[in-house]
Amino acid sequence: MEKLFAKDLTLNQVFDFGSITLSEDDIINYAKRYDPLPFHIDKKIADASIFKGLVSSGPQMFNTSYIKEWVPRLGDTVICGLELNNWKFLAPIYANQPITCKVTIIHLKRNEAEKHVVITWNYQFFNPKGKMVQTADVTVMHKL
Amino acid sequence: MEKLFAKDLTLNQVFDFGSITLSEDDIINYAKRYDPLPFHIDKKIADASIFKGLVSSGPQMFNTSYIKEWVPRLGDTVICGLELNNWKFLAPIYANQPITCKVTIIHLKRNEAEKHVVITWNYQFFNPKGKMVQTADVTVMHKL
Numbered sequence: 001m002e003k004l005f006a007k008d009l010t011l012n013q014v015f016d017f018g019s020i021t022l023s024e025d026d027i028i029n030y031a032k033r034y035d036p037l038p039f040h041i042d043k044k045i046a047d048a049s050i051f052k053g054l055v056s057s058g059p060q061m062f063n064t065s066y067i068k069e070w071v072p073r074l075g076d077t078v079i080c081g082l083e084l085n086n087w088k089f090l091a092p093i094y095a096n097q098p099i100t101c102k103v104t105i106i107h108l109k110r111n112e113a114e115k116h117v118v119i120t121w122n123y124q125f126f127n128p129k130g131k132m133v134q135t136a137d138v139t140v141m142h143k144l
Numbered sequence: 145m146e147k148l149f150a151k152d153l154t155l156n157q158v159f160d161f162g163s164i165t166l167s168e169d170d171i172i173n174y175a176k177r178y179d180p181l182p183f184h185i186d187k188k189i190a191d192a193s194i195f196k197g198l199v200s201s202g203p204q205m206f207n208t209s210y211i212k213e214w215v216p217r218l219g220d221t222v223i224c225g226l227e228l229n230n231w232k233f234l235a236p237i238y239a240n241q242p243i244t245c246k247v248t249i250i251h252l253k254r255n256e257a258e259k260h261v262v263i264t265w266n267y268q269f270f271n272p273k274g275k276m277v278q279t280a281d282v283t284v285m286h287k288l
Contacts, residue, residue, distance in 0.1 A: 087228040
C-alpha cells in the first residue's frame, strides 16, 4: 500500500477504504478480548437480543479499518493521537455483511514552525443498502 | 464484583474504579493487535519520540478499565452502545505507571414505557501526580 506524506494532505480530501466483512469468529474473538458483552460473544443471546443476530462490538469496524487501511498509509506520520469525537453507533453491523468505509479530512491546521499538522479524519461506514451504520471523527497530530 | 442494576443508578453518581498499571509487554502486545504505530511497539523508536519512552495506545487504558471494572458490574444491563464523545488523550500514559480511574454518570434519561435508560458515563484517568491524562464520555442504553 502506498504511504502518504502529511505535507501532501488537503482539507476535504476523501479516501475510499474499500470494504471489510467481519465473520462470526472475528466478532466473537474481538469481543471476548475487548468488549465481552453477552450479545457480542454468545450467538444464542445475540439471536434473542434486539439485534436478532450477532453484531460486532461498536469499536471493531472502525478499529479494523484503521489497522488495515489507515495505519499502512499514515502510521509513520503520526506524532500522537489527540481526541476522538462523534463516534456514533448508528445501526448494527452484522457478521458476513460487507461494510464500506469512506474517510474525509474535515479539519486541517498546519503549523510550519513546529513542523506538524493537526488533522481531523471523519470515518463513515455504510452497509450494503447504503445506510450509514457508524461514523467517527479522529484528531491526530502528524509530522510535516 | 457486585453487579449493578440500571434502575438503581442516579445522575452524578461516582464510581471509583481503582488503579491500573500497564507493563511494557501489555502496551506492546495491545498495540501490535490494535494500534500498530511505531512508537507503541518499538522501545527504541519510543525513546526517540516526543514521549521519550514507551506510551500506551490511546484507547488501551480506557478499554482495560472498561473490561476489568465496568463490564463485570454493568455488562448484563447493556442493550446497546450509542456513542462516544470527548475522548481526549491529554497526556501520555507510560509503562509501569499506576493510573486511577473515576467514572461519573453525567447524563441519565429514563424511559419507563420502553423499559430502558440512556446513560452517559464520563471516565477520568489520573497519573500518580494527580494530573488528568485521559477522559471520555460513553453513552449506553441499559435495560431498566
